[in-house]
Amino acid sequence: MIVVMEERAPEELIQKVIDRLMEDRFDVHRSTGVIHTVLGGVGGPETFDTAIVELMEGVKEVHRVISPYKLASRAFRPEGTIVKAGKVEIGGNRMVVMAGPCSVESRDQIERAADIVADGGATVIRGGAFKPRSSPYSFQGLGEPGLQMLREAADRRGLAVISEVMDISQIVLLSAYSDILQIGARNMQNFNLLRELGRIRKPVLLKRGIAATIEELLLSAEYILSGGNYQVILCERGIRTFETYTRNTFDISAIPVVKKLSHLPIVADPSHGTGRRDMVPPMARAAVAAGADALLMEVHHDPDHALSDGAQSLNPVQYAELMVQLRALAPVIGRTI
Ligand code: PEP
Numbered sequence: 001m002i003v004v005m006e007e008r009a010p011e012e013l014i015q016k017v018i019d020r021l022m023e024d025r026f027d028v029h030r031s032t033g034v035i036h037t038v039l040g041g042v043g044g045p046e047t048f049d050t051a052i053v054e055l056m057e058g059v060k061e062v063h064r065v066i067s068p069y070k071l072a073s074r075a076f077r078p079e080g081t082i083v084k085a086g087k088v089e090i091g092g093n094r095m096v097v098m099a100g101p102c103s104v105e106s107r108d109q110i111e112r113a114a115d116i117v118a119d120g121g122a123t124v125i126r127g128g129a130f131k132p133r134s135s136p137y138s139f140q141g142l143g144e145p146g147l148q149m150l151r152e153a154a155d156r157r158g159l160a161v162i163s164e165v166m167d168i169s170q171i172v173l174l175s176a177y178s179d180i181l182q183i184g185a186r187n188m189q190n191f192n193l194l195r196e197l198g199r200i201r202k203p204v205l206l207k208r209g210i211a212a213t214i215e216e217l218l219l220s221a222e223y224i225l226s227g228g229n230y231q232v233i234l235c236e237r238g239i240r241t242f243e244t245y246t247r248n249t250f251d252i253s254a255i256p257v258v259k260k261l262s263h264l265p266i267v268a269d270p271s272h273g274t275g276r277r278d279m280v281p282p283m284a285r286a287a288v289a290a291g292a293d294a295l296l297m298e299v300h301h302d303p304d305h306a307l308s309d310g311a312q313s314l315n316p317v318q319y320a321e322l323m324v325q326l327r328a329l330a331p332v333i334g335r336t337i
């Protein structure tokens with residue numbers, strides 16, 4: 001149930017509504033907007049008569065949320081959510097570019113990557129230190145030393161950091177080095193991990209599962225939100241279909257669908273979405289046009305020798321050219337990069 005308070009309703013009236021909902025064992029999640037405060041009541045009795053709250057002083061309207069996700073629904077924050085990671089804001093008018101190698105491979109490699117991505121205009125550097133690889137014999141990442149290198153390179157260029165957490169046991173370590181914790185596609189329905197992420201107060205980027213519907217993605221986000229961590233960013237990274245030409249099928253329509261259904265920012269990852277470097281620029285441009293709040297792209301100084309995902313990593317020239325194009329494209333839809 002979503003309770004929208006009247007414009008600038010006084011705190012004491014808001015508190016009365018919260019108390020009334022809690023009396024009926026609702027978990028109450030509060031979103032304080034510039035104009036309206038919205039209360040999300042989760043749980044509670046199914047037979048609860050919404051008129052009880054509707055008639056309370058200071059209440060503008062009450063909606064029963066019929067979607068299975070509540071806190072992730074657009075109704076909870078009609079104006080949209082802006083997630084802050086360091087100095088970077090994701091979900092505002094300014095589009096964000098997150099770029100960097102698939103994996104942190106060495107100090108030299110990540111220092112070069114920091115220069116390439118920062119010079120092009122990205123404000124967040126990516127790089128995995130714990131890698132979910134399909135084969136146990138593939139490069140698994142450098143672990144903590146990799147995170148250290150990533151943080152140092154980022155700090156030298158004033159970039160925020162995003163890196164993947166694969167397991168509950170890595171949350172504390174990742175939180176120390178990374179501004180955004182990435183949850184990989186293979187972990188989108190690792191519900192124990194999602195619950196733990198609900199307990200922390202760090203931005204989480206949740207990638208869509210390889211065969212997940214948009215509703216399943218939003219329900220996974222709900223696990224994190226219902227724990228009280230509202231800093232969730234969603235990511236479209238392609239899904240598995242019968243098409244084999246590209247590594248995945250990049251579901252661009254998921255971007256406007258998520259925008260309609262949810263207040264959470266949506267990021268597009270055309271690198272994993274296509275698996276091919278030559279397809280990344282057109283799909284990145286399409287994602288900007290479709291309304292993505294940010295792009296997550298793999299960039300490597302020497303993609304042919306990358307230890308992971310080289311085929312889909314842009315080389316420095318391709319990346320620089322693409323950034324020029326994206327900056328020209330964004331104003332067409334009223335945004336900046
Ligand atoms: C990655 O970002 O390098 C990655 C492993 O992504 P995904 O979980 O989308 O496959």
Ligand code: MN
Nearest residue numbers: 102298308309
């Ligand atoms: Mn990758």
